[in-house]
Amino acid sequence: MTKRVVILGAGESGVGAALLAQQKNYNVFVSDYGSIKPNYKAELTNANIAYEEQGHTLPQILNADVVVKSPGIPDKANVIKQINAKSIKCISEIEFAYQFVGDATIIAITGSNGKTTTTSLAYNILKQEGLDVALGGNIGESFARQVAEKQWPFYVLEISSFQLDDMQNFKPDIAILMNITPDHLDRYNYNFELYIQSKFKIIKNQTAADSFIYCADDEVIEQHLNKVNVVSEKYPFSIKNNIKQGAHLNNNEMCIKTKQNQLNMSIYELGLQGKHNVYNSMAAGIAGSILNIRKDSIRKSLHDFTNLEHRLEKVITVAGVDYINDSKATNVNSTWYALETMEQPVVWIVGGVDKGNDYSLLQDLVAKKVKYIVCLGKDIIKIHKAFVKDVDMIVNAASMQEAVGTANHLANKGDVVLLSPACASFDLYENYEERGNQFKQNVRNL
Numbered sequence: 001m002t003k004r005v006v007i008l009g010a011g012e013s014g015v016g017a018a019l020l021a022q023q024k025n026y027n028v029f030v031s032d033y034g035s036i037k038p039n040y041k042a043e044l045t046n047a048n049i050a051y052e053e054q055g056h057t058l059p060q061i062l063n064a065d066v067v068v069k070s071p072g073i074p075d076k077a078n079v080i081k082q083i084n085a086k087s088i089k090c091i092s093e094i095e096f097a098y099q100f101v102g103d104a105t106i107i108a109i110t111g112s113n114g115k116t117t118t119t120s121l122a123y124n125i126l127k128q129e130g131l132d133v134a135l136g137g138n139i140g141e142s143f144a145r146q147v148a149e150k151q152w153p154f155y156v157l158e159i160s161s162f163q164l165d166d167m168q169n170f171k172p173d174i175a176i177l178m179n180i181t182p183d184h185l186d187r188y189n190y191n192f193e194l195y196i197q198s199k200f201k202i203i204k205n206q207t208a209a210d211s212f213i214y215c216a217d218d219e220v221i222e223q224h225l226n227k228v229n230v231v232s233e234k235y236p237f238s239i240k241n242n243i244k245q246g247a248h249l250n251n252n253e254m255c256i257k258t259k260q261n262q263l264n265m266s267i268y269e270l271g272l273q274g275k276h277n278v279y280n281s282m283a284a285g286i287a288g289s290i291l292n293i294r295k296d297s298i299r300k301s302l303h304d305f306t307n308l309e310h311r312l313e314k315v316i317t318v319a320g321v322d323y324i325n326d327s328k329a330t331n332v333n334s335t336w337y338a339l340e341t342m343e344q345p346v347v348w349i350v351g352g353v354d355k356g357n358d359y360s361l362l363q364d365l366v367a368k369k370v371k372y373i374v375c376l377g378k379d380i381i382k383i384h385k386a387f388v389k390d391v392d393m394i395v396n397a398a399s400m401q402e403a404v405g406t407a408n409h410l411a412n413k414g415d416v417v418l419l420s421p422a423c424a425s426f427d428l429y430e431n432y433e434e435r436g437n438q439f440k441q442n443v444r445n446l
Helices: 012-023 038-046 078-085 093-098 115-128 143-149 161-165 192-203 219-225 275-290 295-304 332-341 359-369 381-387 400-410 432-444
Strands: 004-008 027-031 050-052 066-069 089-092 105-110 133-137 154-158 174-177 211-215 233-237 246-250 253-257 262-266 313-318 321-325 346-350 370-376 393-397 416-419
Touching: 004 012, 012 027, 012 038, 012 066, 012 093, 012 143, 066 093, 078 089, 089 093, 089 161, 093 143, 105 115, 105 192, 115 133, 115 154, 115 174, 115 275, 115 295, 133 143, 143 154, 161 192, 174 192, 174 275, 192 219, 211 219, 211 275, 233 275, 246 275, 253 275, 262 275, 262 295, 275 295, 275 332, 313 432, 321 432, 332 346, 332 359, 346 400, 359 370, 359 381, 370 381, 370 400, 381 393, 393 400, 400 416, 400 432, 416 432
Parallel strands: 004 027, 004 066, 027 050, 066 089, 105 154, 105 174, 133 154, 174 211, 211 233, 233 246, 321 416, 346 370, 346 416, 370 393
Antiparallel strands: 246 253, 253 262, 313 321
16 A cells, blocks of 8 residues: 655755655655745646645645654644644654665764855765765755665765754764754753754764764763763864874874874865864864775865855955855854954844854954944844943844945955854845845945
């Protein structure tokens, strides 16, 4: 008898899962509480996949054998409560796709910050070596879409905590945990411990034959390691201490050592500069080394890599003022990294949807580096309270056009205008990409 799969959410993740489910001969139904983008609607229509939008028809959902839910849908949503009440299996798109990958090698990267850059670095290392590799998960195309497309021998996946929450059997051959700082706490009842546990699920199913790469300088990770039984091979990385197996710094030289390889590279040769990018390069380099990729391929990939869009992306210089788009900084820790790399006086555009932010973590950096703050978005009262004594002026803007115009007015030659919101974008924009694109467009209009 044909199994019925219901997919909740018709974004990249949901449509990818629908295409894969249909390919595997499931009876597929897609339901989205909001409206479906025209391109995804066209894909579903062309594939003859039944769907609904602007609401959930519960009888159509509660007769499923399995539900694949979008990572954006919280467990407290009414439809999820009803699914759980009927004990219907409810999993993530990552979990659904995993059962069809065969013996492919999977590298999965998670963390509060740096995971997109590290995922891209690891993917580039494998591509440089000439391996047939897919990039997916929380970056680019969904994992399910990649699996539907073909049987890849390698998958490099960025995995969010929301995707990890709905996993049961997913097991990466190489798991990378970059860091854990308070983020998305609104989804975890403002309980940091629940968020930590979510991140550690990336190693839940690993065996002794697998590898776990993690930041040994992250106190939260180090403390939690004492509470869990890690059976996979451990590869820590650090810029503070020497590491026997993993990666560390020695006189500004990055030293990577695994059972397969030993590689040294000056941090000044890295394509991405800044302390946080040393961590990202270490993690990706260890993964490449574990896979026995040639040292020249790893070095070339790490040397040639350029910044990702919306992550410390230099847009343009106008009248001697640099404009930098860091819209991907949706939490305080991400913005901390951005401010830490700034060497010029900063006019900082910040704000959006607060996810339980603790701005005290930024106070020293703001007092030292920021001249003016331009607040944009819904949650700005906390920003005023946190930094009123640390900067010369804080002003509010109602739109990105106003924010850029105000920043342009406040900035002097030699300054930098930095969009690094430390908040989610959903109050004014569909996602951080739209926010970053609006920033760039308004900067170019100056």
